[in-house]
Amino acid sequence: MDKVVYISFRAVMGKVFVACVFGCLFGCGSKNQAADDTTSADAIKTPATVEQAAKVLDLSTFPLMDGAKPLESPQVAFLFYLATGDVKTAFEFNRKALVAQGWKELPNSSATDQSASGMFSRSGFVVFVSVTPHGDGSLHVRLQNQGNVKPGKLSVPPNAKPVYVGDSTAMYETEAAVPATVDACRNLFIAQGWVPYGDAGDSAMFKQNANLVTATVSSAPAQGGKTMIQYSNQLISADIPAPQGVDDLRYGDEPPELTFGTTQNQDAIVDFYRKTLAAAGWKSTMDKLVDVDEKPTMIFRNPAKDMLTLSLSGARGGNLGVSVRFQSGAEIAERDRKRKEAAPKLRAAAQAKAAQ
Numbered sequence: 001m002d003k004v005v006y007i008s009f010r011a012v013m014g015k016v017f018v019a020c021v022f023g024c025l026f027g028c029g030s031k032n033q034a035a036d037d038t039t040s041a042d043a044i045k046t047p048a049t050v051e052q053a054a055k056v057l058d059l060s061t062f063p064l065m066d067g068a069k070p071l072e073s074p075q076v077a078f079l080f081y082l083a084t085g086d087v088k089t090a091f092e093f094n095r096k097a098l099v100a101q102g103w104k105e106l107p108n109s110s111a112t113d114q115s116a117s118g119m120f121s122r123s124g125f126v127v128f129v130s131v132t133p134h135g136d137g138s139l140h141v142r143l144q145n146q147g148n149v150k151p152g153k154l155s156v157p158p159n160a161k162p163v164y165v166g167d168s169t170a171m172y173e174t175e176a177a178v179p180a181t182v183d184a185c186r187n188l189f190i191a192q193g194w195v196p197y198g199d200a201g202d203s204a205m206f207k208q209n210a211n212l213v214t215a216t217v218s219s220a221p222a223q224g225g226k227t228m229i230q231y232s233n234q235l236i237s238a239d240i241p242a243p244q245g246v247d248d249l250r251y252g253d254e255p256p257e258l259t260f261g262t263t264q265n266q267d268a269i270v271d272f273y274r275k276t277l278a279a280a281g282w283k284s285t286m287d288k289l290v291d292v293d294e295k296p297t298m299i300f301r302n303p304a305k306d307m308l309t310l311s312l313s314g315a316r317g318g319n320l321g322v323s324v325r326f327q328s329g330a331e332i333a334e335r336d337r338k339r340k341e342a343a344p345k346l347r348a349a350a351q352a353k354a355a356q
Contacts, residue, residue, distance in 0.1 A: 042123045043123045043124040043148070044123065044124060044148055046208075046209070047147070047148065047149050047208040047209045047210070047211035048125075048147065048148045048209060048210055048211065048235070049209045049210050049239065050076055050077075050209075050210040050236075050237065050238065050239055052209075052210075053076060053077065053125065053145065053147070053148070053210055053235055054076050056122060056123050056125055057101065057103075057122070057125065057127065057145060058076050059074060059075060059076060059077060059078060059079040059143055059145060060073075060074040060075055060076055060079070060237075060328065060330065060331075061074075061330075062074070062079055062097065062143065063097050064081055064083075065081075065083045065084075065085070065090060065093050065141070067083070067084055068081045068082065068083045068141070069081060069082045070082075071140075072254045072255065073255055073327075073331055075237035075238075075253055075254075075255070075256060075328075076145075076235075076237040076328075077144070077145040077147075077210070077234070077235040077236055077237040077253060078142075078143070078144055078145070078237060078253045078254065079141075079142070079143040080140070080141070080142050080143075080254070081140075081141050082134070082138050082139065082140065082141075083131075083138065083139045083141050084137075084138055084139065085139065086113065086139075087111065087112065087113055087114065087115060087116050087131050087132075087133060087139060088111045088112075088113070088116060090116070090131045090139050090141055091109075091111045091116035091117075091118070091129065091131045092111075094129050094131075094141065094143065095109075095118065095120075095129070098120045098127065098129070099120075101122075102122050103120040103121065103122045103127065104120060104121050104122060105118060105119075105120050106118070106119040106120060106121055106126075106167060111131075114133065115130070115131065115132050115133070116129075116130065116131040117129065117130040117131070119146075119167055119168065121167070123148070124148040124150075125145060125146070125147065125148045125235075126145075126146040126147070126148075126167050126168065127143060127144065127145050127146065128142075128143070128144045128146055128168065129141075129142070129143050130142045144234060144235075145234070145235040146167075146168055146232075146233055146234050146235065147210070147211040147212075147233045147234055147235040148211065148235075149208075149211045149213065149233045150167070150170075150233075151165075151166075151168070151169050151170035151213070151231035151232055151233050152165035152166070152170040152231075154170070154189075154213065154231050155188045155189075155192065156172050156185070156188070156229060156231075157174060157176065157181055157184035157185060157188070157229075159174055159175065159176070160172040160173070160174040160176075160181075160229055161173055161174070163228070168232060168233075169230060169231065169232045170230070170231045170232075171228065171229065171230045171231075172228070172229040172230075173220070173223060173226045173227065173228055173229070174226065174227050174229065175226060175227070176227055177227065178217055178218065178219055178227050181217050181227045181229060182204070182217045185204075185215050185217060185229065186204065186215075189206040189213070189215070190206075193208055194206035194207065194208045194213065195207050195208065195242075196249075197212060197242065197249060197251060198248075198249035198250050198251060198260075199249075200250075202216050202217060202218040203215065203216040204216075204217075205251070207236070207239075207251075209239060210235055210236050210237075210239050211233055211234075211235060211236075212233065212234055212235075212236050212251065213231060213232070213233050214230075214231070214232045214233070214234075215229070215230070215231055216228075216229070216230040216231075216232075217229055217230075234253075236251060236253055236256065237253050237256045237326070238253075238256035238308075238326035240256070240257075240258040240308070240324050240326060241273075241276045241277070242258060242260060243262065243264065243269065243272050245262075246260040246261065246262045246322075247260060247261040247262065247319060248260055248261050255325065255326070255327070256325065256326035257323060257324065257325040257326065258323070258324045258325075259321070259322065259323045259324075260321075260322050261319035261320065261321055261322070262319055262320050262322060263319055263320070264320065265320065266289065266296060266312055266320065269310075269312065269320065269322055270289065270298060270310070273298070273300070273308075273310055273324070277300050277308065280302070281302050281303055282300040282301065282302045282308065283300065283301060283302075284298055284299065284300050285299045285300070285301055286298060286299060289312070292311070295311045295312060295313050296311070296312045297309060297310065297311050297312070298310045304328075304329050305329030305332065305333070306326065306327065306328050306329050306332075307326070307327045307329075307332055308324055308325070308326055308327075309323075309324070309325045309327070310322070310323070310324050311323045311324075311325070
């Protein structure tokens, strides 16, 4: 069972907090805990977009503890920072900040001197919070919006029996063989409007708007060789489209970036993103690809001044390698502010060096 949990979360998050998630899996999520707010008047009835989710909670603007230092650029769906102090105080700071914004703490939060974790719900969304000590006496604080899709409400193949259904994950068992179960799950997701969005090991990812579901199907020898199904969900900070029929599709939120390999040529990829992004209000800032760090690159901006950077390379086993990275308008503005602030010092240093 540990392997199933590890693969599904690692596949979509990379540097994920496995131990805390696993502890919260069976401690923080009893059956249908958050179901009470999915029918509230302000609950979004379909998988939320980034814009809809940000109106409920934007973790890029979430308050930080005094002296905290973000370890990654804060995003709408994900916040990871370094703090000082003790675990319980750090967890309490974030708990109070969420409650002040109308979030309800779900049962079975855990806070000890060694680690703390908890889950909070509002308007159908669930946020996971963890605090863990770092080796140098500091603390790692993580907040992850798990979206507004409840894993336990996703469709499963016929005859699949629930083993555990909580707010962050749902597990089922079935007598059907693994390959048949994989196909059945995939067909169910596609039929309900989910788009395949990569795979890793036993896990397949499906995206709808800004919700990313991981479906893990594997054999469980400890369960008499039955086939196990696990669904988990997370919100992603950028809804980046991907062409069909690509290889090794991967999305990460640290920072928001989509990568894949393809047998299509550069012109086909550029044409896909020009047309697809234009429909969502994005415009290219250049007429053709330009070399940036020896990679053909094209920049897209939207009315909110967010930026998507399309970069191409030939480093994927002969296939064309593609990267599409997202940066928010606020992130770019802050970067530009710091550069402007540092410019006089850099000029002075350059002049001093030239005068030597």
